[in-house]
Amino acid sequence: MIRFEGVGKRYADGTVAVHDLSLDVAEGQLVTLVGPSGCGKTTTMMMVNRLVEPTSGRIEVDGEDIAHVDPVALRRRIGYVIQQVGLFPHRTVLDNTATVLSLLGTKRGRARERARELLDLVGLDPETFGPRYPHQLSGGQRQRVGVARALAADPPVLLMDEPFGAVDPVVRERLQNQFVDLQRRLRKTVLFVTHDIEEAVRLGDRMAVYGPGRIEQFDTPQTVLGRP
């Protein structure tokens, strides 16, 4: 579903963030990109939705070379959740979720109905949380809204960049477990960046273990940990 072939990224200042990277992510797989800060995980991820352009190699999504896909059209097929999800502060949670759908051309009534389903899906009761404003939510709840919004267009691919990195450990573990359940139900193809090895093990069908600018190991968590 996502294929990197000899991909490199050199930023304008000369920094080589990723060097000759190849990776194959099967449909429905959740792959965690794990490793210390600065080794190219975020760069890898942002090349998939063309927020960053590779300087060499080729990236395919669903069999298509994304260099030839319009970035706006591409991003409709790829949900994106970052560490601090940006919600519109003056819109309710329901509107924040429904707005994405309206932008995609869904009629208002249907968009709001679907937004309620999405909130429910991520464990936020729509009656309670739909009318609230972002500042009335906990950090974990805001991240849930971010996930709901990323799922709005029902994209086959999700990119998640430390989505639970800024929430406290107890809430994080709950979010992780619920995300695993959600992933089992929805079978999205997911790239999930984290520097937390436990999170990578807990969530990943496969782990891509990074060293500076490259993937040093790509395998199941059991194999990476050396367990039978």
Ligand code: ADP
């Ligand atoms: P990670 O996600 O593993 O922390 P990044 O992909 O963010 O790694 O960064 C990889 C390397 O690229 C780092 O050395 C970082 O400083 C550098 N880098 C990231 N973004 C830019 C940029 N826009 N311009 C120049 N260098 C960058």
Ligand code: ADP
């Ligand atoms: P998180 O996503 O951060 O884990 P929780 O769902 O655990 O958030 O809830 C965080 C806070 O919101 C808790 O203090 C909890 O009491 C409150 N809360 C959770 N669900 C509801 C609800 N349905 N109505 C009112 N408050 C709620």
